[in-house]
Amino acid sequence: MSLVDPGPLESERLVVRLLRGTDLPALMEVNGDEIATALLPYAAWRSLDDARAWHDRMAAIQATGLALQFVVESRSSGQAIGTCLLF
Helix, strand or coil: CCCCCCCCEECCCEEEEECCHHHHHHHHHHHCCCCCCCCCCCCCCCCHHHHHHHHHHHHHHHHCCCCEEEEEEECCCCCEEEEEEEC
């Protein structure tokens, strides 16, 4: 059974939605931090090329229907501030 996008999930301060390629520059701030990525299964990003490689891996996983890569977005800024993988 394939996972289906539930559409944006919204709260007063956050929006959780599927990842977009345009989120990568904002996610560099989080995923470029050694402390923030210490427990993740990939190294901290050093460049947008690292971000794009991650995006391509997540898109391939999502294409299988076995996972969905979400972004946590701040409602006030409209910027991606984190991610969440559902599988």
